[in-house]
Amino acid sequence: MRYQRSALRRRNLEPSQDQPPSEPAPSMRPIGERNPRTVRLVVAVVAIVIIVAGIVTFVILNRPPATVCNLSSTDPLIFDQPETPDTLDPHVTFSTPGWGIVQQVYQSLVNYNGTGYTKFVPVLAKSWTVNGFNYTFVLRRDVHFSNGHVFNAYVMWFSLYRAIVMNQAGSFILQENFWLPGLNYYSDANDSANATAWMISNLNSFSFTNPTAPQLAVMMDGNNSFQVIDQYTIKLNMGFGYLGTVAYGNLLAAIAGPIASAVDPAVVQANGxxxxxxxxxxxxxxxxxxxxVVQSFNAATGYLLKPDPNYWAKAGDAAAEPWNNIIQPAKASIQVNFQTSAITAVADMKSGSVAGVSFAYVGPSQINDLKAAPCVQVNLLNVVYGSTAGAWWIYMNQNAPPFTDIHVxxxxxxxxxxxxxxxTAFNGFADRWVGPVPPGYxxxxxxxxxxxxxxLALAMQEMNQSAWPLPTGYTPHINYMYLKLGDWEQVALLLQADLLKIGIHIDIVGxxxxxxxxxxxxRDPTTGECISQTSFKGGPFPIGQEFYTSDYISPDDWTQNNALSYGSANDCMSAYVNDTMDRLVIEAAGDTNQANLTSDYSQITRLMYDNYTxxxxxxxxxxxxxxxxxxGPVTNPMGAALPFVIVQNTLYAAPRP
Incomplete structure (x- = not known):
């Protein structure tokens, strides 16, 4: 199915004039373009870590036997983190620090298995079955919020529709498959706006503990994307979101994150x-x-999380079966200090002032320095962790000369x-890759x-077959965009020297x-013009640095971003438009047949490879x-490497053997 780019803009959820007035709609942010969560990368940026490994290559250090290694605090375990969460609302957060804290307090139906990222364990769900477009979840009984309020299918219905109608940055994760009752993502905008006003009224007025018969009728209606079957069963009906009528193959990955978290309806209703x-x-x-539970939170200094003494999942209880690491009670309190100085964070790690640090982007000097510290473990993670945190490429805009020419x-x-x-720039701490799907996925x-x-000889040969052969090459200077973070300025300077050898003059702009x-x-909301191709921030930028970081682990999370013609990292950047590619990306998103998927992703990769996109x-x-x-680490690539921090409940401190 071919989608128009305009359809992938954020939907207008305002009611028509004949409806009661509501709060202003959020700003127009692209919805189908899949901007990744905000991950601010700084040299040796320090963030919370939970120590998790899928396939981990350990760099075990030799330490002097006489060294005494003591932590300043074993409970709470203390971590340094460079930034404060963007918000504490699980249906709004779209940053690494935000995901880090909310996933300690809120839970979703499922989460990634403790031994990998392609299998899932039940959290609020007890079990589930799949039938084409429909996932039916049987929920755990006797689950409750920390205030004692019960969790049930009505609460889950409330939570999922709240995430849809709030229409915030991460809402697209649900909106790719789900929409409002009786409608789909491409329904008339006025119909969707009216349905939003109606749904908001329901969410604010229904009882989700003891709903009335009319309220139950609304929640149990078969026209719901999220359909209550009974008090402890909910069915998710796909095919109504912006992906169209496809049975999405990576739904469990999509709903494992904060956007599908259960929130207490009574708390929301009583507070705005x-x-x-x-x-x-x-x-x-x-x-x-x-x-x-949150013991304290200060946006300027940090926060303290304490184990919930009344937590519902206790080993041996019926509510906690089937048991898994994700749901077990917390072993220690967690204190996070907002620490913006990488130098201080490294010193804290070496002195035992903190239990662990993780680097969103690691400067070689910091890693080498910590490797030599006697009480510090520095473990090199498998490449899938790097992919989860972000893979990088150089885009060339195919609408702008000289990159209109495939030989260039x-x-x-x-x-x-x-x-x-x-x-030179990474001291060897980086790997090559072939996109659009990142390595390890x-x-x-x-x-x-x-x-x-x-x-270089082949590069010069290609240049000589272009419209701008050597020795002259392409004489106009071209602006190259890069991020003033970490070692990327050094990378830009190296690229500048490399491209000059083939007659391409780039001026680097940070x-x-x-x-x-x-x-x-x-795109400019008024003119529709690509902002990267205007004078904004020193542009236009026909060439520049690009990256993506996962919203969840699945290949289509990447291809929808950087291979689809209207993907956010392609549309205005590479400007690669190919109808076959668009068909393959959507086709693969809705397929679970491994042979078909291998074929689709082979073609997707080959098309971009041969196009030199x-x-x-x-x-x-x-x-x-x-x-x-x-x-006590729980092994999982989605849990250990930035940008995903999932569980900290298994961590504790023990004397060094």
């Missing part, structure tokens, strides 16, 4: 209610079903000294295509952060950094 915007109370208060794009990908960049590069070869990159990816650059390596006394 549901609106199609943010809720100030929920942004600063937390009360969930998870193993922790081919020349660029072969002119880059990738090995030199990895050695299912269906990564199924045909085993080799990363583009650095071959932007400040990831948020500015997201702005560059968008992007110069697939590097996946920076990720490290797990802990004090030697920290024990």
């Amino acid at each position: 209610g549901v609106i199609n915007d943010t809720n100030k109370y929920m942004a600063t208060h937390m009360l969930g079903t998870g193993p922790y 794009r081919a020349a660029v990908v072969h002119a880059i000294d990738y090995g030199g960049i990895i050695r 299912e269906h990564y590069n199924p045909q085993g295509l080799q990363p583009y070869e650095f071959n 932007i400040q952060n990831i948020d500015e990159l997201y702005t560059e990816q968008g 992007n110069a697939w650059l590097v996946v920076p390596q990720q490290f797990q950094i802990l004090h030697v006394q920290v024990q």
Whole structure:
């Protein structure tokens, strides 16, 4: 199914004039363009870590036997983190620190298995069955929020529809498959707006403990995307979101994150209610079903999470069966200090002042320094962790000369000294890749295509077949956009020297952060013009640095972003438009047949590879950094490496053996 780009804009959820007035609609943010969650990358940025490994390559250090390694605090376990959460509302948060805290307090139906990221364990759900477009979840009984309020299917119905109508940054994760009752994502805008007003009224007035018969009739109606079957059963009916009528193959991954968390309807109703915007109370208060409660929170200094003494999941209780690591009670309190200084964070780690740190982007000097510390474990993680945190590439806009010419794009990908960049800028701590699916993920590069070869002779040969042959080359200077973070300025300078050898003159222009990159990816809401191709922030930028970080682990999370013609990292950046590609991306999203998926992703990868759409650059390596006394890790790539911090309840400190 081919979708118009305009259809993938954020839906207008305002009611028509004949409806009661409601709160203003949120600003127009792209919905189907899949901007990744905000991950601010700073040299040696320190963030919370839960120590989790899928397939982990350990770099075990030799320590002097006489060294005494003591933690300053074993309960709480203390972590340094560079930034405060964007919000404490699970249906709004879209940043690494936000996800880090809300997933300790709130829970969703399922979560990633403790031994991998392609299998899932029940959390609020007890079990589930799949029938094409429909997932039916049987919920655990005797689950309650930390205030004692019960959890049931009515609460889950409330929570999922709240996330839909709030229409915040992460809402697209649900909206790709689900929409309002009786409608689909492409229904008339006025119908959707009226349905939103009606749904908001229901969410604010229904009882979700003892609903009336008319209220039950609404929740149990078969026209729901989220359909209550009985008090402890809810069915999720796909095919109504912006993906269209496809039976999405990665639904469990999509609903494992905060956007599908259960919130207490009574708390929301008593504190501002549901609106199609943010809720100030929920942004600063937390009360969930998870193993922790918030003891204190200060946006300037940090927060303290304490184990919930009345937590519902106790080993041996019927409510906690089937048992898994994700749901077990917390073993220690967690204290997070907001620490913006990488130097201080490293010193804290070496002195035992903190239990562990994790780096969103690691400067080689910090890693090498910590490797030499006697009481610190520095573990190099498998490449899937790097992919989860973010893979990087160089885009070339195919609507802007000289990149309209495929020979120029081919020349660029072969002119880059990738090995030199990895050695010089990353001290060897990065890996090559072939996109659009990142390494470590299912269906990564199924045909085993080799990363583009650095071959200057071949690059010059390609340039000579272009409209701008050597020795003259392309004489106008071109602006190259890069992020002023970490080692990326050094990378930009190396690229500048590499491309000059094939007659392409780039002027490097730095932007400040990831948020500015997201702005560059968008279109002007008035003119529809690509912002990256205007003078904004020193543009236009026909070539520049791009990246993506996962919203959840699935190959289509990436292809919808960087391969689909209207994906946010493609539309205004690479500007690669191919109807076959669009069909394959949507087709793969709705298929579970492994042979079909291998075929689809082989074609997807080959199409971009042969088009020289992007110069697939590097996946920076990720490290797990802990004090030697920290024990109890739950292994999972989605839980250990940024940007996903899922559970901390299994962590505790024990004397070093």
